[in-house]
């Protein structure tokens with residue numbers, strides 16, 4: 001058998017003449033040490049794979065739980081989220097304007113006040129002509145202070161749009177997807193408005 005060229009032992013880095021071409025260790029001791037290290041590495045890799053799988057399952061389970069939690073939420077839950085985003089947009093749109101009902105400027109809290117109430121006119125709950133920045137006292141204590149709201153609204157949106165607002169409206173049936181879409185749309189709309197104002201400023 002021809003003599004193989006010398007090589008460095010993978011374990012102790014000493015030169016040796018291998019008996020066979022696939023031998024990478026000089027002594028059985030070095031061979032055992034290398035085998036042990038390889039087994040350790042495989043074990044670590046197996047553990048890492050399991051860990052990764054477990055994490056993935058955890059995420060999947062969380063997603064499933066979240067979906068299930070949302071699935072049992074009543075429609076009103078999604079209506080509230082959509083209304084909150086719509087109202088936030090209205091407050092942002094009207095930032096700097098006085099209260100639609102009493103014309104006052106003040107630092108107190110302001111709401112998005114519906115002219116035609118959500119309770120009696122649910123089909124107008126996301127109508128931008130129907131909702132304007134209103135101070136908390138007018139919104140909470142004077143039932144929207146409608147006496148002041150009406151003339152101010154007409155001068156703000158014009159008689160034609162006011163008439164359209166007062167005119168007949170088709171009933172709307174919102175599904176969960178509708179509320180989610182409205183929520184997302186108005187969140188995006190408010191962010192875009194803020195961004196455009198920052199650019200202008």
Ligand SMILES: [Zn+2]
Pocket residue numbers: 009010011012013014025026027030
């Ligand atoms: Zn060695």
Ligand SMILES: [Zn+2]
Pocket residue numbers: 099100101102103104134135136137138139145
């Ligand atoms: Zn007011």
